[in-house]
Amino acid sequence: MSSEFDSIEVRPARRRFIQGAAALAVTLIAPGILLYRTGAASSGDSSGPRWGLLIDTNALSEADVDACVQACQREHGWSHNDDSPTDAQWIRKVHLSDERSGAQKVLPMMCQHCADPPCVYVCPTGASFKRADGIVLVNKHTCIGCRYCMMACPYKARSFIHEVLRDQLPVAPRGKGTVESCTLCVHRIDRDGADAVPACAEAVNRGASKAILFGDLNDHESEISQRLQRLGATRLRADLGVDPGVRYQGL
């Protein structure tokens, strides 16, 4: 598991300089004709928010991670029976141990809301998609249940619904024959914006200490960006280059 620090992210002043230089270069080459806009401006990534989570594994006990899982189950109405290989699992408890030091870690694993999500690239119907604010979702109206995305996901974050369900919750429509995963509590984010607190974070955060911190990774003034700049964090399987929006501290 490799580690990568976020403090090396491009500073706004530097980015503005590079964009300005690129624009100048385009003007010099073809005056009056703008061939293309600079990458940062056209990707949409720098203009709006990109929601993410920062999970401090040092502040999470095993009971805390259990509380995360249960909070997610209550919020979205899924359940997982350990005997069943087919039950849904939006968020799971992962044990890590270091063979040399004997250090034990337990962490919550959910959809990592990648910037370059493999699940989106393999989806044949466009049902698996990334919102403008970086949240990776399944549009169940177009999902045909082929499960390519489940194969593509390096984090094993998605589940398939095998059976007819009833008593679904209004905030979380779920039905047989479609794939589902963590939505980053998108219904709360659409309601509260940057002040939103996902259910898993709500279950473990006590007062000012935030073991799971939700925020805007694109906003350099946000608490999550400040903490990332100060302390750094690990992207799980950073070698794959998918740039997950969920970062872990203390690994």
Place this chain on the structure above:
Amino acid sequence: MRLLLPGLVLGWLALAPGIAAEPESSGLGAVVIPQPNKPANASSCVEPVDIMRREHMNFLLHQRDETVLDGERDSKYSLVGCMDCHNPADGAESAIRYPDPEHFCAGCHLYASVNIDCFECHADRGLVQSQQSRLTPTLDTGLLSLQTFHRQLEQAHVE
């Protein structure tokens, strides 16, 4: 061929009064027109009733993409909003289920022979926030569970 259409119209005009005059209580052929209950706590719907009757499916179809793709959840054409008014429920037990003709949507859909799959995923009743945590979706007990099926297969294999 040129006379076919006027003929049909005349034929219909001749028969229509007979159809319209047929009493509902005559047994065979009587059709009960659905009269869906109006919500007690709201004075009007999001659009006039005649527009809602004709266009509600288009409103919902348009709105669902705005919600899923763009996160627009304040639209007045929200399915959750429909259920909050038209089929509020105190809990899972007291809820009226979709295929039940008493359900606000089902009455007309059964009458018009329309099959929808909205409620295979979506909640078919409105719930206030505080009641959500008490409910968890359950497997439809009317069907053989996949786990049971697997166990039966395994047992059959052993025997």
